[in-house]
Amino acid sequence: MVTTSKAETTFTVVSDLEAVMTIVLDAPRELVFEVCSQARHMSQWWGPRQYSLPVCEMDARPGGTYRMVQRSSDGTEHPFRGEFLEVAPPERLVFTQVYEPFAEHPMLVTLTFEDQGNGRTLMSGRMRFDSIESRDASLASGMESGARESYERMAEHLAVLDRGIWFERVFEAPRELVFDVWTSPKHVAQWWGPNGFTNTIHEMDVRPGGVWRFMMHGPDGVDYPNRIVFVEVVRPERLVYDRGGDSPDASDFRAEVFFADEGPRTRLTMRSLFASRDIREMVSREYHAVEGGQQTLDRLAAYLDRVRA
Numbered sequence: 001m002v003t004t005s006k007a008e009t010t011f012t013v014v015s016d017l018e019a020v021m022t023i024v025l026d027a028p029r030e031l032v033f034e035v036c037s038q039a040r041h042m043s044q045w046w047g048p049r050q051y052s053l054p055v056c057e058m059d060a061r062p063g064g065t066y067r068m069v070q071r072s073s074d075g076t077e078h079p080f081r082g083e084f085l086e087v088a089p090p091e092r093l094v095f096t097q098v099y100e101p102f103a104e105h106p107m108l109v110t111l112t113f114e115d116q117g118n119g120r121t122l123m124s125g126r127m128r129f130d131s132i133e134s135r136d137a138s139l140a141s142g143m144e145s146g147a148r149e150s151y152e153r154m155a156e157h158l159a160v161l162d163r164g165i166w167f168e169r170v171f172e173a174p175r176e177l178v179f180d181v182w183t184s185p186k187h188v189a190q191w192w193g194p195n196g197f198t199n200t201i202h203e204m205d206v207r208p209g210g211v212w213r214f215m216m217h218g219p220d221g222v223d224y225p226n227r228i229v230f231v232e233v234v235r236p237e238r239l240v241y242d243r244g245g246d247s248p249d250a251s252d253f254r255a256e257v258f259f260a261d262e263g264p265r266t267r268l269t270m271r272s273l274f275a276s277r278d279i280r281e282m283v284s285r286e287y288h289a290v291e292g293g294q295q296t297l298d299r300l301a302a303y304l305d306r307v308r309a
Helices: 029-036 039-045 131-142 143-161 177-183 184-190 277-286 289-308
Strands: 002-006 009-012 018-025 052-058 065-071 077-088 092-099 107-117 120-128 164-172 198-204 212-217 223-236 238-243 253-262 265-273
Touching: 009 029, 009 143, 018 143, 018 253, 029 092, 029 198, 029 289, 039 052, 039 143, 039 164, 039 223, 039 253, 052 107, 092 177, 092 198, 131 143, 131 164, 143 223, 143 265, 177 265, 177 289, 184 289, 265 289
Parallel strands: 052 253
Antiparallel strands: 002 009, 009 018, 018 120, 052 065, 065 077, 077 092, 092 107, 107 120, 164 265, 198 212, 212 223, 223 238, 238 253, 253 265
16 A cells, blocks of 8 residues: 555555545535535645646536546647546546547556535545556556546635636637637727727737736726736636726735636636735625626627628
């Protein structure tokens, strides 16, 4: 038996064909189960940090399937897929996992979620290989370090959920077009903001460190100045930017926008992270941020339809 540990994470080879990974998470098991069974969450943490995840598709029900594609900085892709065999929220997930280049060697994965009290959850992942050779090849490829890093990223994702506002939408348009419409001034001015708003774009420099300044004109005649600084720009996969003016404001936030390729369609996931849960709730209550965000994405969908017509 081989056991390694780091903080509250362990990886143990328990038999010739099985390995078990466990982590204690500071989140209730209902939320942990959700984070492990919905694409909008999985896209934020699954896989090592060195890879992006341009494809993240998941239908978590018995007989449902999933597919993930990790992409390295040089463009190399690592596709995974599988089928859900058992889905018992919030206690248990059982599914197959296939690394597509070696599809003849599937792995069976069982995730269990145990309530530890005080809002904490013990998550255990049991991985069963089809042969000793498959087990050894997976370990030699760095599976342990990759799985550990992935679990640690999940813990980080859980830590920010209570101060974020989340949106997910599938658009009937290719990813490159959705990304362009999100980052081109001539397009953004046509759809950005809730219903009834118009925009004047003063500058939009879409690169790390670049500034986007614009004025939103409300239907009530009030103008709302905005200043955004881009932190990450990875075309056409993701954008990270900070919204804030020259003077700090409680409503300032960091936005992370992910564009996942689903063939002719694009799955867009966006989260806005505020300084605290209280600020998130204030923004939702007083500025109607959730309703406004949904209306903005509705306008984007309608604009994409017009562009493609």
